[in-house]
Amino acid sequence: MDETEPPITKPCASCKQMRPLSEFLRRTGRRASAGSRRGACRTCRKARIAKLEPQTIAAQGEKVKTEVEKARQLRTTPHMPTIPLPNDPAALKKTRQGTVWMRGKTDKGRRWYQEIELELAVTLVNEHAAVIVNRHTIRRLFSNxxxxxxxxxxxxxxxxxxxxxxxxxxxxxxxxxxxxxxxxxxxxxxxxxxxxxxxxxxxxxxxxxxxxxxx
Ligand SMILES: [Zn+2]
Ligand SMILES: [Zn+2]
Structure with a gap:
């Protein structure tokens, strides 16, 4: 074999055995050249990933748990305004006129608006007849x-x-x-x-x- 030709095998950085070039990753970046390879052979890389994975997954799980815990604490911290859930009737507030808007559609699909008491709006949301659109408005879910x-x-x-x-x-x-x-x-x-x-x-x-x- 001509000595200027690149070798067809190289020693693995991990197991030190001679392995075919195709089992190594190509070099990238500054040291890249055609056919140059680096690091551990495929077998060693797989073994390392298999060993690492369970720990990595567990570690990520812990991280997620911590984030959730942090978010929970943040929510229960005093002086933080409680953000109501989308259909929590506590989100409803009276307009300056002292009422709440209710909107809906007739059987024929025509839109209607009506002013109603806050108490009724809360009941309709609680009893699944309406949903909250914004803090002054609910939407009736069904026509007659x-x-x-x-x-x-x-x-x-x-x-x-x-x-x-x-x-x-x-x-x-x-x-x-x-x-x-x-x-x-x-x-x-x-x-x-x-x-x-x-x-x-x-x-x-x-x-x-x-x-x-x-x-
Ligand atoms: Zn190896
Ligand atoms: Zn009956």
């Missing part, structure tokens, strides 16, 4: 038709009271007694159960007449 379909499908058209087929919406706490048209307060009911429940409290039944949504 959408709400009706949502409840009936959620309850599989099964009457909450007797287990038979149902296709009416019953307010557990009647609207006349302060109940609202929300997923939490409404269930699917058959016509008979809806009627007999209403009959038990005629006054409530009379007040439940009229358009479906009436907050």
């Amino acid at each position: 038709k959408e709400f009706r379909r949502y409840i009936l499908e959620r309850d599989n058209h099964i009457c909450y009271f007797c287990g038979e087929f149902g296709d009416t919406i019953d307010h557990m706490l009647p609207r006349a007694k302060g109940g609202h048209t929300t997923p939490l307060n409404c269930v699917c009911a058959c016509n008979a159960c809806n009627q007999s429940k209403a009959d038990q409290d005629l006054h409530a039944f009379m007040n439940n007449e009229g358009p479906f949504f009436k907050e």
